[in-house]
Amino acid sequence: MSVRIVTDSVADLPAEIVQRLGIEVVPLVVRFGAEEYRDGLDLSPERFYQMLQERQEFPATATPSPAAFAEAYDRQAAAAEELLVITVSARLSGTFQAALQGRNLIGRRARVEVLDSGTATMTEGFVVLRAAEAARAGASLGEVLEAARRAAARVDFLCTFDTLEYLRRGGRIGAAAAFLGSLLKVNPLINLRAGLVQPAGRTRSRARAVDQLYAFAAGYSLIEELAVEHTACPEEAESLIGRLAVLHPRERIYLSKMTPVIGTHTGPGLLLVGILGDKAKVQSAG
Amino acid sequence: MPFSSALPATNAHRLNAAELRELLQAATLRLERRASAIDRLNVFPVPDADTGSNMAHGMRCGLQEAVRAPAAEAAEVAATFARGALAGARGNSGLILSQFWQGLAEAVGGSRTIGVEELARGLASGSALAFRAVARPVPGTILTVMEDVAAVAANEPPDGTLPGFLRRLTEEARESVARTPRLLAVLRRSGVVDAGAEGLYRILEGAWRYVQARAGEPPVEEEAEPEPGPAPLLPEEAAYGFCTEFFLHGRTPDLVRMALQDLGDSLIVTAAPDAVRIHIHTRIPEAVLERAGSLGRLEQVSTRDMDAQYRVFRRGSGAAAPVEAGAAVIALIPGAGLAAVFRSLGAAEAVVWGDSGEEARLLTVLESLPAGDLILIPNMPDPEAAVARLRALTPKRLHVVEAGTVPRGVAAMVAFVPQAGLAENLRRMKEAIAAVRSMDVRAEKGRVVGLLEGKPVAAGEGLGEVLGRVLRQALEQAPAGPGEAERVTLFYGEEVAPEEARELCAELQRAHPGLEVESLAGGQPGRGLIVSVE
Numbered sequence: 001m002s003v004r005i006v007t008d009s010v011a012d013l014p015a016e017i018v019q020r021l022g023i024e025v026v027p028l029v030v031r032f033g034a035e036e037y038r039d040g041l042d043l044s045p046e047r048f049y050q051m052l053q054e055r056q057e058f059p060a061t062a063t064p065s066p067a068a069f070a071e072a073y074d075r076q077a078a079a080a081e082e083l084l085v086i087t088v089s090a091r092l093s094g095t096f097q098a099a100l101q102g103r104n105l106i107g108r109r110a111r112v113e114v115l116d117s118g119t120a121t122m123t124e125g126f127v128v129l130r131a132a133e134a135a136r137a138g139a140s141l142g143e144v145l146e147a148a149r150r151a152a153a154r155v156d157f158l159c160t161f162d163t164l165e166y167l168r169r170g171g172r173i174g175a176a177a178a179f180l181g182s183l184l185k186v187n188p189l190i191n192l193r194a195g196l197v198q199p200a201g202r203t204r205s206r207a208r209a210v211d212q213l214y215a216f217a218a219g220y221s222l223i224e225e226l227a228v229e230h231t232a233c234p235e236e237a238e239s240l241i242g243r244l245a246v247l248h249p250r251e252r253i254y255l256s257k258m259t260p261v262i263g264t265h266t267g268p269g270l271l272l273v274g275i276l277g278d279k280a281k282v283q284s285a286g
Numbered sequence: 287m288p289f290s291s292a293l294p295a296t297n298a299h300r301l302n303a304a305e306l307r308e309l310l311q312a313a314t315l316r317l318e319r320r321a322s323a324i325d326r327l328n329v330f331p332v333p334d335a336d337t338g339s340n341m342a343h344g345m346r347c348g349l350q351e352a353v354r355a356p357a358a359e360a361a362e363v364a365a366t367f368a369r370g371a372l373a374g375a376r377g378n379s380g381l382i383l384s385q386f387w388q389g390l391a392e393a394v395g396g397s398r399t400i401g402v403e404e405l406a407r408g409l410a411s412g413s414a415l416a417f418r419a420v421a422r423p424v425p426g427t428i429l430t431v432m433e434d435v436a437a438v439a440a441n442e443p444p445d446g447t448l449p450g451f452l453r454r455l456t457e458e459a460r461e462s463v464a465r466t467p468r469l470l471a472v473l474r475r476s477g478v479v480d481a482g483a484e485g486l487y488r489i490l491e492g493a494w495r496y497v498q499a500r501a502g503e504p505p506v507e508e509e510a511e512p513e514p515g516p517a518p519l520l521p522e523e524a525a526y527g528f529c530t531e532f533f534l535h536g537r538t539p540d541l542v543r544m545a546l547q548d549l550g551d552s553l554i555v556t557a558a559p560d561a562v563r564i565h566i567h568t569r570i571p572e573a574v575l576e577r578a579g580s581l582g583r584l585e586q587v588s589t590r591d592m593d594a595q596y597r598v599f600r601r602g603s604g605a606a607a608p609v610e611a612g613a614a615v616i617a618l619i620p621g622a623g624l625a626a627v628f629r630s631l632g633a634a635e636a637v638v639w640g641d642s643g644e645e646a647r648l649l650t651v652l653e654s655l656p657a658g659d660l661i662l663i664p665n666m667p668d669p670e671a672a673v674a675r676l677r678a679l680t681p682k683r684l685h686v687v688e689a690g691t692v693p694r695g696v697a698a699m700v701a702f703v704p705q706a707g708l709a710e711n712l713r714r715m716k717e718a719i720a721a722v723r724s725m726d727v728r729a730e731k732g733r734v735v736g737l738l739e740g741k742p743v744a745a746g747e748g749l750g751e752v753l754g755r756v757l758r759q760a761l762e763q764a765p766a767g768p769g770e771a772e773r774v775t776l777f778y779g780e781e782v783a784p785e786e787a788r789e790l791c792a793e794l795q796r797a798h799p800g801l802e803v804e805s806l807a808g809g810q811p812g813r814g815l816i817v818s819v820e
Contacts, residue, residue, distance in 0.1 A: 062583060184630070
């Protein structure tokens with residue numbers, strides 16, 4: 001019996017892939033004042049970014065409860081005895097802990113492994129994708145875990161923000177706090193290192209920041225998967241894809257609006273390039 | 287000093303907002319410089335070799351917050367610093383230190399300037415709050431030094447001078463640190479003093495050296511760098527468990543402390559905005575999270591396997607991985623207003639070149655920087671003499687980024703990312719310089735001349751008129767890098783009023799709706815504008 005894959009909504013996987021590969025997505029929670037929404041289920045990105053503009057208060061996020069994970073495990077365990085759970089970086093979210101705790105609440109008999117992807121956004125999605133493909137091909141839990149680990153070591157992203165205010169408010173800013181406080185308007189570039197937010201570059205104009213996103217992709221010797229994600233800046237995302245098409249077939253580039261739980265921590269104006277692949281020798285974005 | 291001029295006058299007795307910020311910077315730099323040595327001392331409560339780096343991280347976060355929110359009153363600086371230090375607090379001593387700043391800031395609330403009396407009150411309040419945060423205070427740690435220093439401060443005459451006051455506090459701190467092995471057996475056995483205590487001593491020392499230099503007194507003799515002593519003696523195997531940290535919503539610190547205290551050691555519970563922050567060393571993090579989870583919603587849960595960390599520490603034969611001290615940036619600038627711009631972008635310091643007071647300040651900064659490598663941005667043509675002078679002043683390795691103009695220097699500073707490493711930073715900074723155009727518009731002898739890349743290209747009557755013409759020329763030329771010009775920045779000189787600068791901005795914006803225009807006080811002498819196009 002094959003292995004089933006469970007992940008969280010930060011992986012931002014397109015619904016079509018989730019359905020095709022039978023992946024179970026446990027939603028994080030987005031809060032606006034007293035209202036609670038399950039990420040991606042009760043709150044679409046469109047509605048969320050509209051609310052972000054209209055509402056006075058800042059949204060907040062919360063991890064799924066261990067019980068929500070347990071329910072997902074039970075559902076999947078009806079069809080498989082072995083599950084692999086892949087979560088957003090444990091250093092950015094308590095989701096990994098909740099997934100672990102969920103194992104204690106499980107009703108059915110199943111073997112559940114939990115893996116910290118060390119990343120977020122579609123690059124977490126790429127790790128899930130490779131694991132799900134391996135599972136579909138009949139790999140054992142150990143092999144699926146290995147495929148996920150290998151992918152996790154080969155994903156990276158670079159993104160540019162309009163403002164770091166949301167990241168600061170949400171307590172996720174980490175070492176990129178060094179970019180706060182500039183008296184000049186600057187465009188910060190951010191990535192994740194060891195699962196934490198890191199400053200990766202800074203420019204004086206959005207156009208040059210987008211140039212750096214392109215250069216980040218161009219620094220790869222092999223691109224297996226490529227995603228462009230954005231929060232409420234679709235035209236910029238489209239035009240970046242136009243440029244990236246010389247590096248990777250346009251029809252294979254994933255384009256998505258960030259899921260609300262990520263948007264909560266980034267605010268509007270985020271543009272991200274995420275890659276699964278191998279870098280050329282020394283090229284690095286930070 | 288020019289950038290303190292808008293604030294209340296100060297003397298050897300009191301510090302204004304800008305000076306308090308500088309004092310905190312000096313203290314942070316002093317601590318950062320010693321951070322890796324302090325990491326190596328770290329044996330209690332867990333020898334995970336991060337006390338110095340954790341404390342320095344919190345101080346750095348405090349400093350960033352204090353710079354980010356410019357304040358007119360010293361009390362506001364203390365409050366913003368404390369807020370940042372709390373947000374950036376990690377580890378045992380780091381959290382205790384954040385509470386200390388919190389208490390200090392509360393006690394000095396409302397003061398425009400700060401002197402001996404306020405500081406003494408602040409130290410007492412800071413020490414008290416730090417004690418309250420710790421579930422079981424242990425003698426022979428940073429808490430003991432706080433208490434000792436606060437006691438000495440309370441007995442000082444309130445009208446004394448700051449250098450004298452801080453000297454006595456620093457001396458008391460040094461002695462109190464030396465006493466820690468007598469109070470705590472694990473220190474005695476390992477042959478070290480307490481790491482957190484040492485950190486606090488270095489912070490006070492940095493503050494003292496700063497007020498000493500500001501009062502124009504001769505710089506304090508630098509003590510000989512202590513030989514790195516034998517590595518602390520550490521047990522072979524240890525079971526320290528997991529360092530578990532998280533936020534809990536909806537409960538008071540006291541209740542949480544009571545609920546969790548039997549589940550582990552080194553429990554520290556502090557009040558953060560809208561939540562309570564918990565730090566605990568435990569064998570079973572799941573049990574802590576379960577009990578805490580029954581009290582309220584948890585956030586930002588982090589658990590760290592200290593035993594694994596300890597094994598790595600031991601493998602390195604007691605020497606912790608050195609704290610990454612990347613290169614620090616020093617900028618030489620033509621006007622004091624630009625110092626804030628450079629500092630806000632992460633420069634260690636920016637000094638007005640040719641000012642002897644500034645040179646003295648630069649010396650204090652140079653000696654307190656942890657980095658062996660310095661990146662120097664001289665924002666002027668022909669910097670050879672200045673570079674030679676600096677080389678004579680410091681034994682550090684100097685890497686010069688030849689900016690030539692302020693716009694290029696600012697562009698280089700923007701490109702600087704502390705994490706990127708020296709070679710990569712130098713590459714990025716040079717690249718950024720190539721992508722900016724520099725203009726200079728100034729009134730001289732009754733007329734206004736406009737220069738583009740140092741060459742006169744326009745002349746006329748008014749600043750606005752000439753600026754418009756020079757900018758048009760700059761835009762007509764092929765862009766220096768890929769893409770269209772996007773942003774114009776005006777750094778206005780001493781004799782240009784902020785309203786006039788704003789009006790010039792608005793004018794440019796009307797003429798070029800596609801550009802983003804901003805203006806900042808550069809403070810350079812004369813009636814003129816330094817303008818960048820990027």
